[in-house]
Amino acid sequence: MIKQIEGGVCAPLGFTANGVLAGIKAGRTKNDLALIYSEKPCNAAGVFTKNLVKAEAVKLTRQNLKNGKAQGVIANSGNANACTGEQGAKNALRMAQAAAKALNIASDDVIVCSTGVIGQQINIEAIEKALPNLADGLSKTGNAAAREAIMTTDTVYKEVAVEFELGGKTVHIGTMAKGSGMIHINMGTMLSFMTTDCAISSEMLDSALRETIEGTYNCISVDGDTSTNDTLTILANGMAGNAEITEKNADYALFVEALNQINTMMARKIAADGEGAEHLIECVVKGAKTVESARVLAKSVISSSLVKAAFFGADANWGRILCAMGYSGELFTPEKVSVTFTNSKGTVEVFKNGVPLNFDEDKAKIVLTEKEVQILVDLEEGNCTGTAWGCDLTYNYVKINGDYRT
């Protein structure tokens, strides 16, 4: 049984964290610099943005994770350190070195992440100055300070931790992430940091991470933009004392199941707190021939600006759902499709086997006005299901992004 617990990235044995306000971006009053540390060296893995234009932190962290080892994470908000040329590369390295010095570990065992505006040089002096205090303050309750430091336009922090039994030992996994904008499906994720005390080889850790993101972080979209900085990393320090997972056995399967559970919760949290979002839209496509096909269709629906705007207006404009499925590139038979809106307030069937239904508009309004709405699409062509998560397109999304830089 996989049980949800408190503590975020500090929930696993041996991990501490902290966050401080370093003053990276003028005017910020929340923390902007986060540190995560494991008292034992970790096996580590990461998934990164597929964007050709990569932030300097991404380039450095990919390099540092090549040996499958790491022991600490330094992450800032307020500046993406992307499109910053040679100076940006030097600054990313200085960030790793400053963290390494404060933690007394090797600088290539540091994971570096940045998020914020693209194309401005980062205030590296502020980061270097803040690091000794940041490291001194590391604690088992520091997840609260750390999770705040990675928030940009996020309105709530995103954090989950779970525990489960593995061969008689209790294993923990914790995670925190930032979300909000420049989020799309063709990515690793935005910034997401996972920790675990599970004993697992670097190779199996990497494999588990890649398995879990396909149906979780890769199934969310806020605005169709894949950022330059997307990074998802996991550190495993083995302190739970379980028999190390070195092959795809039953323990591996359970570990992946736990990752899926934790990352599904995080995916929902990120979509629900998309920039300006008032509604979480969950699209479930069932009756597909393959899981991949179902996911492509579900992602196309939740990525459509017109579907998103209709949800903002609580308008049961289901034709846009069919339209978005139609341009997804996946094959299906429109004449077989059924569409239903559902949540705790009720269920409204609007389209049945290719024919529009006369549905109760008042009831639809009540369902669609809720914070969370599920779009259920049945293709009636197979037995596979895929789910994707998005949010509505609101005035506030436009407002936030019309004046983000200044």
Next chain:
Amino acid sequence: MIKQIEGGVCAPLGFTANGVLAGIKAGRTKNDLALIYSEKPCNAAGVFTKNLVKAEAVKLTRQNLKNGKAQGVIANSGNANACTGEQGAKNALRMAQAAAKALNIASDDVIVCSTGVIGQQINIEAIEKALPNLADGLSKTGNAAAREAIMTTDTVYKEVAVEFELGGKTVHIGTMAKGSGMIHINMGTMLSFMTTDCAISSEMLDSALRETIEGTYNCISVDGDTSTNDTLTILANGMAGNAEITEKNADYALFVEALNQINTMMARKIAADGEGAEHLIECVVKGAKTVESARVLAKSVISSSLVKAAFFGADANWGRILCAMGYSGELFTPEKVSVTFTNSKGTVEVFKNGVPLNFDEDKAKIVLTEKEVQILVDLEEGNCTGTAWGCDLTYNYVKINGDYRT
């Protein structure tokens, strides 16, 4: 020389048009039903939506154009007649038959187009009732009534006509289109109707149409949604008396050049009047290895929600341009790229060979506040250029689409 003239779809010899208010959608006060007629039978060609979910009118018109012949166009706004099942198919056919009867031509020589809300049955009786009067009123100045009838959320009509000499004869091409929303690059277009008195075979007409859309209608995006109804058709009645174009000779090249010119103007008009738009964004990518690559990059930039929102705020957030290029799937060297904003108010260079510049923010604000802004990207990798057109993402886009159906 290709000269711009008045008259829209009625500019070519032998073409008349009209528009009336048939009452297809309750509350509309503008015309909603348009008719175009050629006194002589025409060679005809069409390009249609690539959306798997196709409107009933699209299915019928594709069928009717298979023989490369047509003589009239009937088009309505207020209802897309898409996702309407068998009854919708019957209604599209009744629309063709009613127009054919009023024009005294064969029903398979009628091009049928619909635009509006998806998933509701069309008021076919209103259309049938209006058709005799609509046909009686056909005239050489009826382009004004017709161009109004195809507008949905458009704030201005889109119409262009040109004339040029071909072998000593004056040839005319006219066009009208609706634009505004559910517009994206992977399409034929929205509804667009072209007429010409040029003598040209069906085969060459089809070829010319496909050649011209790649760099015009297929290079615009308003919101990333490809509609179920996109249709671009052209009717050529040969009345200009030029030697019929039956091969890809110099006359063909000139005809394609005229099509390119007219459709570039229309593409700009459609992007500038995108739903809620306050700015026309033209992205020119030069120094590319191929035209296709340049276009893919330009399209990715003008399709980005974050770039669009930044333009709404007149914010020189050029990092988002690099980001959008980076996830386009095209290869380029970020370290070589330069980015400039330019228009009649001035030129501001913001990124030069991979390095951010300290630019004058006040001057940038002045340039970006203008109605039309050009983003000039230089890849420095080749000699090819591609252009795409889009618009900003505004509160009004969200407002219009949050409550479109009701």
